Amino acid sequence: MNQQAIQLRLGIVAMLAAAFLIFYAIPNWVSSPSNVRNLVLSPLFWPYILSGLTGLVGLGLVIAGRRMSATTEPVNDAIEDPRAGLVRLCAMAGLMALVFWAMPRLGMVWTSMLAFAAMAFLIRTRHPVTAVVCAALTPLVLYAFFAHVAGVAIPQGILVRLP
C-alpha cells in the first residue's frame, strides 16, 4: 500500500466512524438526564463535538489524499513471507486472548510462564534453553517482588499456589 491509498482509506474510515458515532453509538451508549437545560452541559455535547471533528479530519484526509501524487513506493518495509507473518500475528492474538482467559484460572505466574515460552517459540528464538529458563524465572521473580515487596495481590489461580 502506498501513502495515497493509506491516506484515502484512513479518511474514509474516519468519516464512517464519525457517522457511526453520531447516528448510532452516542444516541444508544451515552445517557443524558432529561432535565439538562443547557446543551453545552449535556454529557452528549463533548462526544458529538469530537465525532464531528473526526468526520471533518476524515474529509481533510480524503481531500489531501486525492491531491497526493500517486507513488508505487510502499509505506512499510516488506518482509520475506507476509503470509507467515500474518499467521504469527493471529497466533499472538490467540495467545493474548488465552492469557486473559487463563490468568484468573491458572494464576498470573503459571500463565506468564506459558505465555513467555509460547511467544519465544513463536518468534523462533535462537536461544531456546535460555528462553525456557527465563520463562520460568521471570514470572517467579516478578511474583516475589510484587507480592512480597509491593504488597500486590497477584492472582494465584486454582491449581498450584505459591507462598
Next chain:
Amino acid sequence: MSLFDNVMAGLALVGNINAFLSLAIGIVIGVIGGAIPGISATMAVALALPFTFPMEAINGILLLLGVYKGGIFGGSIPAILIKTPGTPASSATVLDGHPMAARGEAGRALGMALWASCTADLISNLSLILFAGWLASFALSFGPPEFFALILFSLTIIAGVSGDSLLRGALSALLGLLLATIGLDLIYGTNRFTFGDPNLMGGLNFIAVLIGLFAIPEILNTVWHPTGHLGNVQKLGKNWVTFADYRRCFKTIVRGSFIGVFLGSIPGIGAAPAAFLSYSEARRKSPNKANFGKGEIEGVAASEAGNNGVAGATLIPLLALGVPGDVITAIIIGAFMVHGLQPGPMMFVMNSDIIYGLFIGLIFSSALLFVIGGLAIRGFKPVADIPRRILMPMVLVLCIYGVFAVNNNLFDVGVMFVMGWVGFVMGRCHIPAAPFLIAFILGPMLEDNFRQAMLMSGGSPVILLRGPITWFFWGVTALTVIAIARGSLDKARETG
C-alpha cells in the same frame, strides 16, 4: 527570624548522615521503581510512605521526595532501552530516546537524560526556593476558564509530535479524546460508552493505555518480523554523552526546565504534559527539527528537562498553600500530616526550620540523583544486551504484571492488549501515537474545565475570555495555530 537564621536552622536539621541517607535511599528506590514499567513514581512513593511513619519528619519527607525525583528520572531508562516508559512522564522520552538506542546510542541517550534531569531538577529546586510564594499566589488565580485556555494551548503541542502529517496527528488526537470520554460523566454521573460494565465506569486506566500503546506494538512488530532487528545495533554503545552535547542542548534544557517549573506550579497539570510541551518547543526552535522523532539527542534533553522541571515545582503549591500539585504530592502531604505538620503559609512561620531543611535537602538531591542515576544506567546496561527474541517475551510478562499491579485489576491487562493492537495498526498506517496519548491525558481535563466554566457562567461562553490569563493563553494558542497553518502551507508548496 532572618533568612540566615532560617538557613542555619534548616542546616542543623538536615546536616547529619541520617537525612542524606534517607534522601539517597529514596532516590535509589525511586530510580528502581521508575525503571520498572507499571510501578511508576506514584506507586513507588505510595509504597514507601508507610516506611516513613517511624522516621523523623524531615528524614521521612526527604525519603519520599527522593523517591519522587528518582522515579521521574528512572522512568526514562526503560523508555530509552525497551520503548516502554516506566512512568507516564517519560512518554515523550521514547520518541527520540528509543531510536537512539536502536542505532547503538543508548548510553548517550541515557547520559543526556541524566544530565538534563539533574539540571532541570536543580533549576526546579531553585525556583521552588525563590518563587514559592509568588508562583503559588499566581496559580491560585487559575479557575476553570483559565485551565481550559491553558489546556487548549497545551493541545497545540500535538502539531509538534505529529510527524509528517498534521491531519494524521489530529486524527490520532481525536481518537485519544474520544477514548477519554469513556466512563461516568463527572457532572451528571451518567454512563458514557460503559456498556453497563463497572470496569469501564472509571474510564480506561491510563497506564494500561500508555503501555499498550508504546510497548505492546513493539512486541507485535517482533512477532510480525522476528528477524527485522538483525543488523540493527541495540546495545548501550560506547558513545557517552559529551560536554559538547550538553552545551548544544543547554538552552533546550533550561527552556524545558522552566516549562516544567511553570506547569508544575499549577496544581493538576503533571509531568507528562510538561515533557510533551518542552519537547514540542524544542522541536519548534531547533535547527535539527527534521531529526526529531528519529533519534535527536535534543529531543531526549527537552523531554527529560520538562518532566524533571515539574518535580520541585509541584512542591510550590504544596508548601506555600497546602494544595497538592499532583497525585504524588497528594501522597507526600499525607506524610506531612502523619508527622503533625500542616503545609501552608503558616508552616513558613511555625516550622521554618523544616521548610529550609527541605530546601537544603532538595538542592543536594540533584547531586545525589546525578551519582545514583549514573550508577543505575550502568546497572541497567545488561538490558540493552539481551537478545531481542528473549527481551520481548520478558517485556510482555513485565507489562502484564506492571499493568495489573496499578489497580489489582485483570481487566486493565485486557485494555493493554487491545490498545496494543490499536497501537500496532496505527504504526502500520503511520498514525503517530504521541498525539493520541497527549489527548488522552488532557482530554478529561479539557472537558471538565470547559463544563465547570459553563456551569459557573450559566452557559455563557464569555467566561472563557474573562481575564488577562485567559487572554494570554487564547492569544498564544491563536499565534501557534497560525504558525502551524503557515508551516503546513509552506510544506505543501515545497512538496509541490
